[in-house]
Amino acid sequence: MVQGGRGRRVWAARGLWAGAELAVTLGLLVLLLVAHQLWWTNREARAEAGRTVHSLEEQWGKGGRSLVAMPPAAGGEQPEGSASVAPDERVSVGEGPAPRRPSTGTGASGAKGGPRGDQAYAVIRIPRIGVTAPVAQGISKAGVLDKGYVGHYAQSAQPGEVGNFALAGHRNTHGEPFRHIDELRAGDQVVVETRDTVFTYVVDSVLPQTAARDGGTIAPVPRSDVKPSYGYSEPGHYITLTTCTPEFTSTYRLVVWGKLRGSRPR
Template sequence: MRVQGGRGRGPGRGPRARAARGLWVGAELAVTAGLLVLLLVAHQLWWTNREARAEARDTVHSLEDQWGAPGSDRAGDPSGRSGPAGSSDPSDPSDPSQASPAAGDEDVAVEGGPRAGAPGGGAASGGKSTPRGDQAYAVIRIPRIGVTAPIAEGISKAGVLDKGYVGHYVGTAQPGQTGNFALAGHRNTHGEPFRYINRLRVGDSVVVETRDTVYTYVVDSLLPQTSSRDGGTIAPVPRSVVKPSYGYSAPGRYITLTTCTPEFTSTYRLVVWGKLRASRPR
């Protein structure tokens, strides 16, 4: 006897079953991809901060041990204020002499900065020695935002910034010198020491310690956003070439803090400037 309707189909061989299996496999792949993304985000936002902060903390303690005295009491006024603020002088147009020839090579850095050996560079701690590349040689303390971090020579990611350090732009002045002591730091991940520098206000103190001297700078001006190629911000006399109303027109002893903005991007740069108020021996 002939069976009508052709061959019977085994279980799971119909189009609906195949579609269901395809949806299941797709859902599993989507869940796996989502977990991988979450793990990557957790690594970037939590693990890199944990590792970098631990390394930076150990480096600060090591420097203090080498210098022979703890630095926990050298952060200045706990309120973060440090007396009357200076004022910028934006009256002079952008000075061509402030244009700098070279470019920093890191996302967090300002491009167009001075080259090694350019005017305004010099030795750490009063000209006694020049730090080696990636060498941590000073400590920065910013009481307003609770920052304590080592300062290292250079702005390489692997050797400096990703360790949670603050990097010194090679070729700019060293602490206390006439010129511009220019620094870069991560705003997000890898310790993010400069995450909250946008919260600094005129008059806040930024303390830099070297082996021999403690320098106290006073925040004087903040440039909320400028191009990553605005090398004028870290020139010896700092003035933005993109927004020339921000900056200075006369030589002085400046400090510059630079980081990326907006957060979690590297599109623009946020810049904080300060002036040296005082220095004293350690």
């Protein structure tokens, strides 16, 4: 009986030791996963995004083909060196027709329709929060967002067009270009550069939290379907920045809206 009791105690001790080793191993794996998500993915994505920005600027400097053309002015072509200023103002909800969207012009391949899917074709700069990142067509994770790029909702307007130039970016991990867009305030600048033109938008309004499926926030005339007191009701030249909130979750969306102040040749 004594030997049997001692044997059970030995096996119990071995079981506890094995359990402790397993817990430590699992803890280390979790720490490695966290380190990978919070440090390594940011490092890799920021490096990739930086290379892409440099490549675009180098291409533009050599006079590469424009990926996004300026929308034509009323009654003719856009005069060289002229500025486009959005005359729209925030008004009460419930009025105004949806704007017509001009053509995006000639894409990289020479065919009409704008940039191809996952193609980086512009650079966004947000001075207040120190952001410089490529803008790519589409919002796929693997092809765009996880590379540290800012993604363009493909059915929304292009830079400078009448309508809503709507963008998405990671708030945490994979370069997290939109980590601090909650710090943006009315009057802050958002600059978008294409091959031919530099567009300057000015932050106008922030929707701190809305549902992930609130499609009204990226509509041509952006207005929240969930919180309709936030948004606009007249056509204009808008920009929309969207990201997940609260941090380290994807439960809701944070939305920043701005209006086009003007543009100039690059």
